[in-house]
Amino acid sequence: MNLEKLTHQVCDLAKETGNFLKLEITKLNTSDIRSKGLHNYVTYVDQESERRIVEQLSKLLPGSGFIAEENPALNPGEFTWIVDPLDGTTNFIHGVPLYCISIGLMHEDETILGMVYEPNLNEFFFTWKSAPAYLNREVICVSKTPTISKSLFATGFPYYDYNRLDDYLAIFKYLLQNSSGARRLGSAAADLAYTACGRYDGFFEYGLSPWDVNAGGLLVKNAGGTVTDFLGTANYTFGKQIIATNNLIYKDFLKLFSAWKHELN
Numbered sequence: 001m002n003l004e005k006l007t008h009q010v011c012d013l014a015k016e017t018g019n020f021l022k023l024e025i026t027k028l029n030t031s032d033i034r035s036k037g038l039h040n041y042v043t044y045v046d047q048e049s050e051r052r053i054v055e056q057l058s059k060l061l062p063g064s065g066f067i068a069e070e071n072p073a074l075n076p077g078e079f080t081w082i083v084d085p086l087d088g089t090t091n092f093i094h095g096v097p098l099y100c101i102s103i104g105l106m107h108e109d110e111t112i113l114g115m116v117y118e119p120n121l122n123e124f125f126f127t128w129k130s131a132p133a134y135l136n137r138e139v140i141c142v143s144k145t146p147t148i149s150k151s152l153f154a155t156g157f158p159y160y161d162y163n164r165l166d167d168y169l170a171i172f173k174y175l176l177q178n179s180s181g182a183r184r185l186g187s188a189a190a191d192l193a194y195t196a197c198g199r200y201d202g203f204f205e206y207g208l209s210p211w212d213v214n215a216g217g218l219l220v221k222n223a224g225g226t227v228t229d230f231l232g233t234a235n236y237t238f239g240k241q242i243i244a245t246n247n248l249i250y251k252d253f254l255k256l257f258s259a260w261k262h263e264l265n
Contacts, residue, residue, distance in 0.1 A: 003113055003128035006060060006105075010115045011124050013056040014101045017049050017085070018119030021099070024048075025092060043093060046070050049085035053103065057081050061105075069211045080106045082237070084211035088187035102189035104214035111237070114215035114222075116193040125193040125219050133196050133223035142225035142246040143198040151201035151249055152180045154191040158207050167259040168206065174256060188242075192216025195244050196223040202245035202253055206230070210237050217244065226250040230260040 024045045050070045057064065065077030069084050081103060086092060088099030097120040105113035112129040125140070127133040133140050145151045153175050158165060175182045183200070185191055189212065191203040196219040214237045217227045225246050229239040232254055236242040241260070245253050 004131065007113050007115060007126050007128045009060055010057070010103055010105075010113065011117065011126055013053065013060075014103065014115060014117040014124070015119075017052055017101055018117055018122075020052065021045060021049060021086060021092070021101075022119055025095065043089065045092070046086045046089055049101070050083060053083055053085055053101070054081075057083070057103070064105075067210050069209065076106075078108060082106060082111075082210050082214040084189060087189040087212060088185075091186045096186070098185055098187060098190060100187050100189040100193070102211060102215045104211075104218060106214070106237075111214055111218045114218035116189045116215050116219065118190055118193070123193075125196060125216075127219055127222040131222060133219045135193075135197050140197040140223050142196060142220065142223050143201045144248065145201045145246060146248045148175075148179050148249055148252055150180055151245075152199075153182045154194065154200045154203040155182055155184055156186070156188055156191070156205040156208075157184060164206060164260070170259070171204070171256050188212040189216050192220055192242075192244055195225065196220045198246075202243070202249060204230075204241075204243050204253075204257075206241040208240055208242060213237060213242050217242065220244040228254070230254075230257040 047070050050068055054066055061079055064079040064081055066074035067076055067080055067082050068074050084102040086099055087102050092099045101117045103115045104111050115126040117124050125135050188205055193216055194200045195203045217236055220227050227236055227244045229236045230241045
């Protein structure tokens with residue numbers, strides 16, 4: 001399998017889907033929005049975007065499986081695509097121009113390809129196994145910021161799972177008081193991509209799904225960073241929690257999560 005060629009093909013299909021997203025955002029009506037759960041929304045645009053992506057990926061890698069946000073009935077396989085057709089749906093439905101397409105590919109338990117595309121800025125973040133990470137074909141790397149006090153962080157606010165809200169807010173409060181700041185874009189895929197290229201020094205969030213973090217996690221790792229769950233293990237894709245930082249601040253940052261005695265259910 002030529003992973004480099006496959007990655008560029010994934011970028012091409014993401015470009016086509018991104019054009020669809022930008023076109024449809026001008027047509028979206030309130031009646032097109034439905035709730036999947038508390039503070040969790042979906043539109044026909046998410047669903048059609050996913051349909052197009054799954055159809056094209058199935059042609060690129062016949063027989064592959066899928067874990068996709070809008071169709072949980074799709075099954076994983078030896079090779080499994082992890083697809084978020086529109087990460088940042090709340091931004092999208094409010095006309096906020098920051099949302100992403102995120103596509104990762106796993107071979108059994110290993111992520112071997114990752115791509116995040118932000119269509120409003122036409123930015124492709126991509127990588128594959130044993131390769132550098134790229135932004136629009138330029139090699140990127142995580143920041144070299146040496147301390148938390150000088151770091152800028154990204155996070156996402158919990159929107160349905162409030163069981164660990166106090167622990168989360170304690171970390172958020174610490175960063176507000178002891179770092180260069182914290183930002184909330186509304187797209188975990190963008191947060192990870194921006195960490196990979198050094199715009200952010202670190203990112204953390206809980207209550208996440210595989211399609212939120214799989215591709216972006218590989219971007220950060222291949223850009224020279226560290227990605228784990230809150231316990232310091234590698235189970236960030238399916239563990240519902242993620243820390244992604246440069247290597248210089250990771251150990252000190254991980255200490256802030258000592259209240260996490262067990263994985264989230």
